[in-house]
Amino acid sequence: MKAKNKPRNIPLSQNKTEYSEPIRPQKKRVLPNGYRDSAVFRFLPFFIYATILGVLYIGNTFYTEKKYTEIESLKSKVDQLRIDYRTLKYDYLNMAKRSKIDGKVRKNGLYPTNTSPVIIEVDKD
Template sequence: MQDEAFFDETEQLEEASSAPTDTAARKRAWRLRINYRFIVQHTPYILFLSGLALVYIANIHYTEKKIWDINRLDKEIRELKWDYISRKSDLMYNSKMSEVSDKVSGQGLKPLNTPPQKIEVEKK
């Protein structure tokens, strides 16, 4: 038993001593296999993933552009809404009876003290 264990250990040591040269050769073979064979075999898959990445990037750019447009339009709507409210407020103020009478008093017009009269025309 002990002899078998001794022989197993010596075999492992011999394999370990020859392993660095064998490992280097395996690494080189692996690199070559990755470089050429892997790329050639997986070219369609790599192209598909590249296409998906391009579509993903384009989609992100398109979405960001739409968000910028939405924000710009939202700001413009708020500005137009405030402009509408301010113009409406000015119109309401300027259409008051006192404001109208002040503006036309320079032209010789003055407010009526008597109510308007209805004119009736007889049909013949």
Template sequence: MATNTYKEPVKQNSKIETKRKQVSFFRFLEGYLSLGGVFEQGLPIRYIPHILFLTFLGIIYIGNIHYAEKNVRKMTRLKKEVDDLRADYTTTQSEYMQASKQSDVATKVSKFGLVESSTPPYKIIVKKEK
């Protein structure tokens, strides 16, 4: 049976740790912004217009996202409403077609005393005079 052993701790000065320091974006950013960097004595005034412009673009971007999501929700709601109206239209149209049949019309007008004609219609022909 194998025996339990402890892992050796990684040394701070090893090559792996130095590679991680070199590769890490946040370590680079921290070194750039720390003492001796750009913002050593505070935020330079020359960057304020750029920061305000980027802030303005960010606000426009967020507003555009909210507007697009609102329109998507509205389109979804309208699509459901159109589907319901289409179903109502189909139902109403089939009921109208059923009600306009000759047999249904005859039963509805029979209460007014009208009856169906048993003789077929005939065509009246008028002769032209010369």
């Protein structure tokens, strides 16, 4: 095994200058200097931003497709209800014709008159 801690203080006799530099504590780094400056770490915020945008885009696509299928199913229901409305309207208008009314009332013993209606006047005395 290599020794991790090498002595920093060199005696003055071996030092080329007359004084030695003081020992400074080194900061422990998580990653070496070479990794910190690599392209991966420089573009990491962009990658995170692009990933978030991608997730939002995919979620929006699913939401849009869901709403589109709901709209299409509601359109088919509206078309069916429109057909039902027109059928009922035609039936009601057809039942209100005079010939249809005459046929139904004859079953109860009522017949249409051939004379015009008479106005009845009442004296106010």
